[in-house]
Every structure is written in C-alpha cells, then in structure tokens.
Amino acid sequence: MEKLRILHTNDLHSHFEHFPKIGRYLHEAQKDQSVDQVFTFDAGDFMDRSHPLTDATYGQANIKLMNSFHYDAITIGNNEGISNSHEVVEHLFDHAKFPVILANLREEDESMPHWAVQNKIITTKKGTRIALIGLTAAYPLSYEPNHWHVKMLKETMDDVLPKIAGQYDVLILLTHVGLNMDEFLAKNYPQIDLIVGGHTHDLLKHGKRVNGVWITQTGKWGNYVGNTYVEIDDQHHVKKITPHVEPTSLMKEHNGDIETILGYCECGKEILSREQVANLPEKYDDDYEATINVSMDAIADFAKTDLAMLSTGLFLQPFKRGILTKYDLQVALPHSMHVVRSKLKGKDLWRLVMEIEKNRHYLDHFHLQGMSFRGKIFGQMHYRGIKFDPISRIVYVKGKEIDPAKEYEIAVLDHYVLVPFFPTLAIVGDNKFLFPQFLREVIGDYLAKKYPINRK
Template identity: 85%
Template sequence: MEKLRILHTNDLHSHFENFPKIGRYLQKAQQDKTVDQVLTFDAGDFMDRSHPLTDATYGQANIKLMNSFNYDAITIGNNEGISNSHEVVEHLFDHANFPVVLANLREEDESMPHWAVQDKILTTKKGTRIALIGLTAAYPLSYEPNHWHIKMLKDAMDEVLPKIEGKYDVLILLTHVGLNMDSFLAHNYPEIDLIIGGHTHDLLPHGRNVNGVWITQTGKWGHYVGNIHVEIDDKHHLQRISPHVVATSSMREHDDDQKTILGYQERGKEILSQEKVADLPEKYDGDREAAIDVSLDAIADFAGTNLAMLSTGLFLEPFKKGIITKYDLQKILPHSMHVVRSKLKGSDLWRLVMEIEKNRHYLDHFPLQGMSFRGKVFGQMHYRGIKFDPLSKAVFVEGKEINPAKEYQIAVLDHYVLVPFFPTLAIVGDNQFLFPQFLREVIGDYLAKKYPIIGSETNGGTKEPN
C-alpha cells in the first residue's frame, strides 16, 4: 500500500500575514516520514495587487515566497491572469521553481504560453502515475482584451483527456473555477479522482464527494491549509481519499512573525512611494467630492466617452494636496478593477439610472463581501454628464432629456457589470473591457497629465523585485 499526503492552498490573495505560519507548516509537513511521499499544490489567486508589495513588484515578491513553499505544481487564478497586463503575466513565472499547469489559456495565435504546460504527469517514488490538469475561470470578456484566448472548461477537458488516456493511474485537477463548476466537472468527467479547487472561497473542511469525485477548497486568504491523505494499492489503484483542513490560527506564531509581516508592507510602501505621480492643488485636500469628480473625468477620458459613473465606496481615503505617489493611489484605490465602455440605447440607459436610484439608499451602506476586495461598502453613485429628476423620473444627458432611441456610451467599471446590482448593464449593454491599465492607473495617468510635477520633483523609483 502506498500512502501519499497532499498539501494544498488556494486564494491566498497576498495575505502575507499568514505566509510565515503557512510556510513553516508546509516545510515541516513535507518532511513527514509516516507517508511515502508528500505533494504540494496551489489552486490560484496567490497574488492580489491590493497589497503594496505585490503591486510594487508585479507579483515577483509572491513568487519568491511561494518558491519557499516547495510547490509541486500550481494553476493560476483570475487575479494572476486578468489583474496583470499580458506582458506582466508573460514574465510572472520567470523565477518560479514550480510548474504552472493550465489547460484552458492560450496566446492569441493558439500556442501555449511559454510559462505553462497543458498537463503534467508526476510519477511517485513507488511508480504511481499522477496526471495533473489545470483550469482557470473562463472569462472571455476579460481575457480577450488582454490578448489571451480563454477556452471553455468542456472544450479544454475534451481536448486534453484523450491525449493522456492510458498514461496515468490517478487524475487530479487543479482548478480556479469555483465550486459550482467543480461540481460540473465531477458530474461530466467521472474519471477525475480529486479536484483541488478555488475561486469561490468555499471552505470544505472534509471535502465534498460529487459523483465519486472528491472536491476540496480551503476558503480564502490562507486561513486554512488543505491536508489530504491518499492510499493507493500495489497495482497503483486508488483506494481512499481523506480530505481535511488545518486552521492557520492553530499554527504556532514565532516572535518575529509580526516584524516579517510589517516588513512586507513597508517594503511595498518604500518602492511605491518613490514613484511620484502628480502635484494636486489645494481643492483636493481631503475633499472626496473633488476626488470623485476628477476620477469620473479620468475614466471618461480613458474610455473616450462623455458619460461616466463611479461609487464613493471605492475610495478608501480622500486625495491630498501636493505630491501624490503611487503608494497614495494604492491606499486610496487598492482594487484591481478595469474600466468598461458600455454602449446602451437611451431607453436602457434610463432603466440603468432607475436601477441605481431605486437602490441608492440601500447601497449606500451595503457591505461588499465575497466580491474580492472592492471597498468596505458600496456607497453613493456619482454621474458624469447625467442628471436625474426624482419628481418626474426624467433623465437628462448633457443637459438634454434622454432620447430613448439614441445610442449612448458610458464609462463604468467591471464591478458594475459582473456584480448583479444593475442587471441592465450585463443584460443589454454592449460592454468592452479596457486593458491593460486598471482603475488607479487610469486615474493616476490622468492626474499626471492634468497636474504634472514641475521643478525638482521628478518621478523616480523602481519596480524591481525585492
């Protein structure tokens, strides 16, 4: 009988506060002599540019730390594939000491990314062949403008499975597609033995068996580490899978952990603070309304529209007068969301405004949970070029009452399209996701043009990894 131990993580999202404990746990567990072999995997979203060190190093700090976790393979999440430009992703794994398994992402010419493999066969010390297939969330609206071709899950599985048929004894999927899609895969591909998943931040303390396929997830942010025991007979037939999780809070903290964690934050702050963006006048000092107004101008300029909308909850801090740096913008707008140019008929734009106004008071203090990090509350929606008369319910666009038959273009955010607060955008909007810059970069570029730094103050700093 062969005994394996599989350790796994998912959706770490640059929560470096848990990395010291996780690193020690993995390194100790990888030396477990009560089993024949230990394997370690990650199921994506290991980075999140809401952390200043990740943002400052374009994820290279994450790669350096993950190298110490001794992963046998990983797949990527949407935070790696979408929140970074194509160029950044092309070099993200230049210094990784682990393979990236990813069956459903291609370059625009249909070639495999040079940093990934479609599948991988691991042979254990006792000769069991373990096939690994990686899958990430299939978001064509986001991947295609970023110069990637994303394949639907079924298409990818139907392509790769025949190629590896007869070449493996155990089939494991590393997926960043969410629990519902993991269940779809389990129902439609019963040859799968184990799915190590992520994306929807579900915590499955003892896994979930769907159609004879075990599905595991460890929640989010490194609060738990997956710990699976596997038994395989002498003929390399799988006999037993026993999933568990270990709470990071139960792991012993070392005296210098907090110093290490603070060091990650300070190093990111140090790098980003060297990069000066703009010199803001007095009117922006602590004035959230002024910050919203110029940000509306920024996204409208970026999208080439006259109309725009933004919610106040996105702005975690107000702007300040004087020199504003990339670190300031990272604190104010840590979210890695993109601008969307949406084309709507006048009648549909009217409906969108009605949806916003109907929910305005409800959304003002609505907590944003389970939606990645988009701020603490939704807040108030502000418009550029649009006025609403609550008495007549009339909508005015650039001073004229809206024409129901006319087409209008408005700059919005991916957040408003993907989260179902305002269904009109997703249902009838002709939405073009704009890449590669995301929100704070768009606003930073606009501020740099509108309020350039003059004199001895120059843009400096570096984005080289620590």
C-alpha cells in the same frame, strides 16, 4: 499499499500575514515520514495587487515566497491572469521554481504560453503515475481584451483527456473555477480522482464527494491549509481519499512573525512611495467630492466618453493636496478593476439610472465582497454628464432630456457589470472591457497629465 499526503492552498490573495505560519507548516509536513510521499499544490489567486508589496513588484515578491513553500505544481487564478497586463503575466513566472499547469489558456495565435504546460504526469517513488491538469476561470470578456484566448472547461477536458489516456493511474485537477464548476467537472468526468479547487472561497473542511470524485477547497486568504491523504493499492488504484484542512490560527506564532509581516507592507510602501504621480492643488485636500469628480473625468477620458459613473465606496481615502504617489493611489483604490465602455440606447440608459436610484439607499451602507472589490461598503453612486429628477423621473444627459432611441456611451467599471444590482449593463449593454490599466492606473495617468510635477 502506498500513502500520499497532499498539501494544498488556494486564494491566498497576498495575505502575507499568514505566510510565516503557512511556510513553517508546509516545511514540517513535507518532511512527514509516516507517508510514502508528500506533494504540495496551489489552486490560484496566490497574488493580489491590493497589497503594496505585490503591486510594487508586479507579483515577483509572491513568486519568491511561493518558491520557499516548495510547491510541486500550481495553476493560476483570475488575479494572476486578468489583474495583470499580458506583458506582466508573460514574465511573472520567470523565476518560479515550480511548474504552472494550465490547460485552458492560450496566446492569441493558439500557442501555449511559454510559462505553462497544459498537463503534467509525475511518477511517485512507488511507480504510481499521477496526471495533473490545471484549469482557470473562463472569462472571455476579460481575457480577450488582455490578448489571451481562454477556453471553456468542457472543450478543454474533451481535448486533453484523450491525449493522456492510458498514461496515468491517478487523475488530479488543480482548478480555479469555483465550486459549482468543480461539481460540473466531477459529474461529467468521473475518471477524476481529486479536484484541488479554488476561486469561490468555499471552505470544505472535510471535502465534498460528487459522483465519486472528491473536491477540496480551503476557503480564502490562507485561513486554512489543505491536508489530504490518498491511499493507493499495489495495482496503483486509489482506494481511499481523506480530505481535511488545518486552521492557520492554531499554528504556532514565532517571535519575529509580526516584524516580518509588517516588513512586507513597509517594503511595498517604500517602493511605491518613490514613484511620484502628480502635484494636486489645494481643492483636493481630503475632499471626497473633488476626488470622485476628477476620477470620473479620468475614466471618461480613458474610455473616450462624455458620461461616467463611480461609487463612493471605491475610495478608501480621498486624495490630498501636494505630491500624489503610487502608494497614495494604491491605498485609496486597492481594487483590481478595469474600465468598461458601455454603449446603451437611451431607453436602456434611463433604465440603468432607475436601477441605481432604486438601490441607492440600500447600497449606501451595503457591505460588498468579491468581484474585485477591496473596500467595505458600496456607497453612493455619482454621475458625470447625467442628472436625475426624482419628481418627474426624467433623466437628463448633458442638460437635455434623454432620447430613448439615441445611443449613448458611458464609462463604467467591470465591477458594475458583475454586481447584481444593475442588470441592464450586463443584459443589454454593448460592453467593451478596456485593458490593461487598472482603475487607479487610469486615474493616476490622468492626474499626471492634468497636474504634472515640476521636475526642475
């Protein structure tokens, strides 16, 4: 009989406040003499550019810390693959000391990314062959504009499994596809033994068994660490899998942890604060209205449209007069969102405005989570080039009553396409996702041109 211990994390999202505890826990568990072998995996979204240190180092600080966790393999999440430019992802793992397993992402020419392998077979000390397959969330609307080709899960599994047939005894998937898709995989591929998953932030304290396949997820942000035991007989067949999680809150805190955690923030702040962006005039001093208006000008300029819309909840703080730095932008707009140019017929643009107005008061204080949002509430929607008369329910575009048959283009965010409140955008919008700049980078570039710093 062989007993393996599998430690796993997912959706850490640069929550460095848990890293000292997690690091110590992993290091101690990796020395466990009560089992035959210990493996450590991560299921993606280990980085999040809402943290200043991640943003300042383009994720390299995360890689350094992950190296110290001694992972045996990881896969990537959308925060790695989509929230970074193609160039950043190409070099993200230059110094990684762990393999990246990723079967469903390709370069545009269909070649494998040089930093990843589609699968890996590792052999335990007792000769059990474990096949690892990595999968990330298949978002073609976001990956393709960023010059990647992402493959659907069934297409990928049907391609990979025949290639490795007969080469493994145990099949483990590292997935960043969400619980629903993990269940799909379990139902359609019962040869899987264990899915170490992430993406939807589900906390499965004792795992979930679907069609004989165990699925594990540890929630989000490093609040828990996965601790799963696998028992294998002498013929290398899995006899028992026992998943559970360990709460980080119960792990011992050491002197110096708080200083270390604050140091991560201060280091990122110091790097980003050195990069000056623009010199803002007095009218921007703590003025949310001015901040939102110039930001709508920025995304309209970037998308080459006359119309734009943004919500107040995006802005965690307004801009201030004087020198604006990358750190100021990062604090004000920590979200990993991209601009979308949406083409709508007038009748559909009218309907979009009706959806916004119908939900306006509800969204003003609505606490929103997910979909790249890093703020607290959705807030009020503001328009550029659009006016709404609530009495007549007429929508005016650039001072003229909207033409139902005419086509209009409006700059929005991928966030608005994803939220359920404005279905018109997702259903009938001809949406062009614009990469690689983030929302804050788009605004920063615009402000740099509009209010340049005198370098003399």
